[in-house]
Amino acid sequence: MDTVPVTRTRPTQGGLKKLANWGNYPVIEALEESFASATELKGMLAGAHGTTRVIARGNGRCYGDSSLAGMVVSTLRHGRFLSFTESSGELACQSGVMLKEILDTFVPRGWFLSVTPGTKFITVGGAIASDVHGKNHHADGSFSRYVASMQLMLASGEVVLCSRETNCELFEATCGGMGLTGVILSATIRLRRIATAFIRQETAKARNLAEIMELFEKSATWSYSVAWIDCLSQSGQGGRSILFRGEHASPHEAGGASPLRIPPRHTINLPFFLPAAMLNGFTVRAFNAAYYACATKGAATAIVDYDAFFYPLDGILHWNRIYGRNGFVQYQFVLPKASAAKGLAEILRKISSGGQGSFLAVLKLLGKGENLISFPMEGYTMALDFPVTKKLFPLLEELDKMVIEYGGRLYLAKDSRMGAATFNAGYPNAPEFRRLRGRLDPAGIFGSLQSARLGI
């Protein structure tokens, strides 16, 4: 039996409930429903007509208000595997299936997710709706590239099949469409073959931004790459960082008799919110320094299991509580390659002069973008966490301006506060997305706090 607690954001069977996503900001009171069949969902949409906006919600691992609305339909009870084709690695499943379930089932049989974000506690529906990217985006693209087809329930209750071939426009609006085109009921996704459950990981240090970007370019042939960056340190020109790159390990490298099995993980749980005062410039600086020292002390090459490589934070359940009850914002943006060096340096300077701590700053090279309003574009993406304080929002607004000025955009799955102007400037296909929404959902059944804020 599963000894590791699955951190599920459990739906109750109807009723008003306090809801927040991973950043614990904002917190709202909403009607939460869950459905087990398409018929049930159709009834719910008809029932909500005109009273409140409806949005699908997976496991609530987006950070802000993308899956919050007056009425939230949880997909977590719609979580069955439907079929698996061994010859092609195609898995059909309902949208509430969690990536963890897929890994637990298929890794021992020699299959892995083609694309995975930094947590396995998200649903397939959420992965498609945010068109999530992983450490292999530069090489393999985002989640939607491995979606062969999906079933989508529109505002009318009609269920349509869409793929790159059939209803292509709807498919491309739904991948990255943040649940605004309809509720994804099921999808067929392609898994990738693996020989072991282990990753050969190599770490490399960089003293500043220029060095880490050069390292990324040099690592283009690696399947996976990501960097951790200390944005408070001013040593060098700022931007002290560590690159982690990885490749699926061969059975020989992994060793052992059953290389597709990994030892059970010991998780720790943060059972309550920490007082916000514990997190200040000093503690963050200390954490960053300690992390940097630890990460670079050990061997530069190591064989690690997939959990350690892809999901280091999943080892601490509810780590988001470290930011206190007021919650936090994850600020994730991407800048095009051409302007990234200059833009990143300027943004980092701005942040460190603001003195606002950021535990986790992650840097990643992205490949070309796809779909209508998916986040990725060729360039560098950076993600930083900030506890919510009064001082924070003015700082973020200044950052928004810089991101737009450098031709970049913000990630909707992490957003809880950007203005419509920032969205419009970053997403050139916004008008087309709005037109399509108007056509698909003239009565405005679907909508989230985020879509209302952004006018989409």
Place this chain on the structure above:
Amino acid sequence: MAHLLVVGAKSDLGRELARLFAAEGYSLYLAARNSGELAEECEHLRIRYGVQAVARELDILEYGAHAGFYESLEPKPDGVICAAGYLGDNVKAMEDFREAKRIMDTNYTGPVSILNICAADFRKRASGFIIGISSVAGERGKQSNNIYGSAKAGFSAYLSGLRNSLCKSGVRVITVKPGYMDTRMTRGMKFPPILTAQPEDAARDIVRAWKKGRDVVYTKWIWKFIMVVIIHIPEKIFKKINF
């Protein structure tokens, strides 16, 4: 390969229990009325856990069909869970005996009928386990659900006697007493969250008790203590409480 029969497999609790036992390597017979609706769940169990899973038609109120039903299972199950139940409408049941009878039959007569058949076979084979889902409602009758509560009281007494009688044959009987659970049965009812189990949590408690060799299990565990208090309230006072 070991087989498990789940009676009332469409219930929220039954479904979660079936999944956990599948994770333990049990192949499954999922029994319910309109069992066609279980096809998707069977496929899920096969893919997810690599076990066999088949749906079988069973109405717990069709007593006459129970022997034939059990006869048709091949191989015979190594364990059985009875999760079928019916809360019903107590107000209606006090006026219309048909409703009262349906509550009694679904929670007591039907389960006894099917479990007697399983128990006889397990006794003969000198192995097996029986998990009966009763309720804390059976520990002391209250006005809001005295028919349901009395049927569950009967079922709990049945299970306790069955445990006593099968003990020497090496057949285990586990009585499960859930407090509040957030399932289809209680949809729309308001319960305090700390006293209310999600079906997946209740299922986990039950499997843990099964592994540890427990006879009686409360879920959530706190109900064990709540019931100690409730049972000891003097009748003089209890009869006046409005619940």
